[in-house]
Amino acid sequence: MRKLSIASAVGVGLLIANGAQAADAAAGRVKAETCLGCHGVAHYVNTYPTYHVPKLGGQHEAYLVAALKAYKDKQRSHGTMHANAAALSDEDIADIAAYLSSIK
Numbered sequence: 001m002r003k004l005s006i007a008s009a010v011g012v013g014l015l016i017a018n019g020a021q022a023a024d025a026a027a028g029r030v031k032a033e034t035c036l037g038c039h040g041v042a043h044y045v046n047t048y049p050t051y052h053v054p055k056l057g058g059q060h061e062a063y064l065v066a067a068l069k070a071y072k073d074k075q076r077s078h079g080t081m082h083a084n085a086a087a088l089s090d091e092d093i094a095d096i097a098a099y100l101s102s103i104k
């Protein structure tokens with residue numbers, strides 16, 4: 001199953017790589033590694049303050065991009081996610097969204 005999702009992530013990356021502004025799902029997989037410490041764990045609850053961490057895999061690519069930009073610009077206020085999104089470039093965000101939307 002894991003092999004399958006990696007293969008499909010690479011496939012999506014190759015497909016999109018033909019476009020001009022290529023979002024690179026394979027690069028996104030590497031960039032999303034820190035994110036999965038929180039988002040990759042099913043039913044993960046942050047210790048303090050206590051909140052549920054939403055599942056990202058399989059969410060819509062455009063939605064993920066919009067959410068990350070909103071955290072980055074502080075239109076969505078969440079300390080932890082602002083800290084995570086602030087360091088990301090638009091390219092990083094596109095790559096990560098391409099990867100996350102490709103996994104189930």
Ligand code: HEC
Nearest residue numbers: 034035037038051052053054064067068078080081084096
């Ligand atoms: C320390 C834990 C933690 C880390 C690390 C983290 N996040 Fe999050 N993330 C959260 C929490 C908690 C929320 C819910 C915040 C809220 O309620 O707005 C969230 C929300 C989100 C959302 C919105 C999801 C939705 O359904 O609206 C996205 C997208 C997201 N994170 C992406 C990322 C990405 C990409 C990274 C890595 C660059 C990352 N996160 C790293 C804890 C984390």
